[in-house]
Amino acid sequence: xxxxxxxxxxGLTVLAVxxxxxxxxxxxxxxxxxxxxxIYVLLAVSFRLITTTGDxxxxxxxxxGMGAYASALMSKHLGWSFWLTLPLAGLVSALVGLIMLYxxxxxxxxxxxxxxxxxxxxxxxxxxxxxxxxxxxxxSGISHPSVSIPGLSTISFAGALPYxxxxxxxxxLCLVILYLLDKSLITDTFKAxxxxxxxVRSVGINVTIYRILAFEVATFFSGISGVLLAHYFGHIDPxxxxxxxxxxxxxxxxxxxxxxxxxxxxGVAFFSVLGELMRPLGAWVPLVYGCILIIxxxxxxxxxxxxxxxIVPLVKKxxxxxxx
Amino acid sequence: xELVLQTLINGIQLSTFYxxxxxxxxxxxxxxxxxxxxxxxxxxxxxxxxxxxxxxKGVNFIAAVLLAMLLIGGLGIIIERFxxxxxxxxxxxxxxxxxxxxxxxxxxxxQIWGLGYPKRVDAPIMGALNIHGVYIGWQRVIxxxxxxxxxxxxxxxxxxxxxxxAIRASAEDSEAASLQGISMNRSAALAMGxxxxxxxxxxxxxxxxxxxxxxxxxxxxxIALIVIIVGGVGNLKGTVxxxxxxxxxxxxxxxxxxxVIANIASVLFMVLLLAIKPEGLAExxx
Numbered sequence: 001x002x003x004x005x006x007x008x009x010x011g012l013t014v015l016a017v018x019x020x021x022x023x024x025x026x027x028x029x030x031x032x033x034x035x036x037x038x039i040y041v042l043l044a045v046s047f048r049l050i051t052t053t054g055d056x057x058x059x060x061x062x063x064x065g066m067g068a069y070a071s072a073l074m075s076k077h078l079g080w081s082f083w084l085t086l087p088l089a090g091l092v093s094a095l096v097g098l099i100m101l102y103x104x105x106x107x108x109x110x111x112x113x114x115x116x117x118x119x120x121x122x123x124x125x126x127x128x129x130x131x132x133x134x135x136x137x138x139x140s141g142i143s144h145p146s147v148s149i150p151g152l153s154t155i156s157f158a159g160a161l162p163y164x165x166x167x168x169x170x171x172x173l174c175l176v177i178l179y180l181l182d183k184s185l186i187t188d189t190f191k192a193x194x195x196x197x198x199x200v201r202s203v204g205i206n207v208t209i210y211r212i213l214a215f216e217v218a219t220f221f222s223g224i225s226g227v228l229l230a231h232y233f234g235h236i237d238p239x240x241x242x243x244x245x246x247x248x249x250x251x252x253x254x255x256x257x258x259x260x261x262x263x264x265x266x267g268v269a270f271f272s273v274l275g276e277l278m279r280p281l282g283a284w285v286p287l288v289y290g291c292i293l294i295i296x297x298x299x300x301x302x303x304x305x306x307x308x309x310x311i312v313p314l315v316k317k318x319x320x321x322x323x324x
Numbered sequence: 325x326e327l328v329l330q331t332l333i334n335g336i337q338l339s340t341f342y343x344x345x346x347x348x349x350x351x352x353x354x355x356x357x358x359x360x361x362x363x364x365x366x367x368x369x370x371x372x373x374x375x376x377x378x379x380x381k382g383v384n385f386i387a388a389v390l391l392a393m394l395l396i397g398g399l400g401i402i403i404e405r406f407x408x409x410x411x412x413x414x415x416x417x418x419x420x421x422x423x424x425x426x427x428x429x430x431x432x433x434x435q436i437w438g439l440g441y442p443k444r445v446d447a448p449i450m451g452a453l454n455i456h457g458v459y460i461g462w463q464r465v466i467x468x469x470x471x472x473x474x475x476x477x478x479x480x481x482x483x484x485x486x487x488x489x490a491i492r493a494s495a496e497d498s499e500a501a502s503l504q505g506i507s508m509n510r511s512a513a514l515a516m517g518x519x520x521x522x523x524x525x526x527x528x529x530x531x532x533x534x535x536x537x538x539x540x541x542x543x544x545x546x547i548a549l550i551v552i553i554v555g556g557v558g559n560l561k562g563t564v565x566x567x568x569x570x571x572x573x574x575x576x577x578x579x580x581x582x583x584v585i586a587n588i589a590s591v592l593f594m595v596l597l598l599a600i601k602p603e604g605l606a607e608x609x610x
């Protein structure tokens with residue numbers, strides 16, 4: 001018992017040490033990649049929260065963009081600090097998401113999937129059309145966050161190394177909140193809605209409120225991930241948040257698996273490593289994405305996270321066969 | 325007056341084009357529950373077949389269009405058998421797996437035939453028809469009549485032949501149909517073959533009008549989705565009528581406002597309709 005309880009603690013400590021040491025070992029290029037990896041992990045885990053109620057949202061990437069745009073505009077035009085725009089932009093995303101939910105809540109499964117694409121695309125196209133969003137060129141020169149300590153000095157998070165730790169801290173904090181939510185009773189309800197909707201309704205649970213809650217929490221954190229992206233690169237444009245990115249997000253989560261909290265993280269990690277290995281392939285990469293998606297859905301419908309559970313019995317079986 | 329006539333003709337042309345693509349998707353969705361998001365890519369492949377055989381090799385235009393229908397229809401049957409069939413009944417699952425297909429076809433076409441400048445295909449009959457001072461390119465006339473011919477043939481096939489009735493029976497109630505000895509596998513394969521051939525034909529006929537490039541399938545897919553949601557899945561009459569409605573709506577907004585607003589209006593219209601009648605996607609029958 002004691003040993004079992006100790007194991008996750010040791011694992012987490014090792015992970016923490018690795019994550020802290022990582023930027024000092026890696027070259028600048030890989031630090032960049034890891035920062036982007038953290039941002040997409042947050043997005044993918046948020047996306048997966050919605051899938052627990054059975055809905056697959058293609059609006060999540062445009063809503064991430066909404067957070068990015070909101071924060072960029074607030075810091076550029078109002079001069080507000082990053083620490084204020086970060087949560088506010090998350091709330092803006094959540095608010096826009098709430099408006100989107102009004103029609104979306106009437107849809108289920110495939111209708112929701114297509115409906116969320118359509119409404120997300122309408123949001124994205126509006127950035128091209130409405131002047132303040134900077135049309136196709138988007139917004140440039142978004143400030144880097146900084147902290148000023150009164151009477152001392154100002155710490156800027158402009159470099160890759162400080163931004164790495166900033167992103168790590170914010171993403172870990174968000175993931176802890178999402179994890180606690182996942183462990184709590186609420187998520188069990190989300191899952192019940194997915195599998196046994198009429199039963200859930202019959203015991204007096206308001207399904208709609210849970211669908212709203214899942215979507216809103218996810219959208220808030222998607223917005224946060226957008227803010228992190230905008231203030232790191234200093235530039236955003238509508239093209240970054242198009243359907244292709246939305247479909248990549250879908251592929252990460254479906255291939256990683258969405259039954260457990262770890263699935264989307266495994267998915268993003270898998271494709272980040274694969275993306276690096278496939279760099280020489282250049283424009284062929286989406287083809288590999290497509291093949292992996294098709295193979296996963298046909299042969300491993302529960303995603304990569306279910307792989308150990310499938311291999312272990314197989315190995316055991318072979319071991320027994322080997323002995324006899 | 326000329327503007328009105330021009331808008332009218334543009335509207336008719338766009339409607340017939342939408343109808344061909346949307347009826348193809350509606351058929352496979354209605355019969356086999358296949359929400360094929362790679363439908364636009366099959367349209368694009370149809371255009372490439374014509375560019376390759378008619379544009380480069382000098383094959384007769386009509387023969388190239390027929391070849392496109394044959395090849396894309398055949399490809400559709402293969403895709404149905406090996407990729408969609410294992411997930412049959414799971415509409416969302418099929419939609420997601422078709423995303424993989426979309427990426428594969430797009431990359432293959434882009435890498436084999438190049439991403440750079442869009443390919444130009446010369447119209448088989450140059451020049452334009454002059455109606456009271458309004459010019460309409462011959463290729464557009466051909467498209468309009470070919471679409472009416474193909475959709476008419478499909479209609480006769482579905483209404484008058486035994487095979488066509490079997491497909492409609494599967495669309496209405498697959499269980500009852502299979503009790504009558506109608507194989508769901510055969511109906512699904514046939515629907516996919518016909519639906520994809522029709523989309524391939526649309527791409528083939530559009531190739532001299534629109535530039536041929538790997539991403540040309542996005543817009544037709546979006547329109548087809550909107551149209552079948554409004555027209556009712558598997559409801560071919562409704563699909564054709566909605567195509568006409570949408571063809572004119574889009575033409576009018578593009579003519580008097582601009583294309584981005586037309587796109588925003590289209591997607592918002594779709595959201596509105598999905599919200600009003602979400603059952604539109606579950607409706608069956610012709």
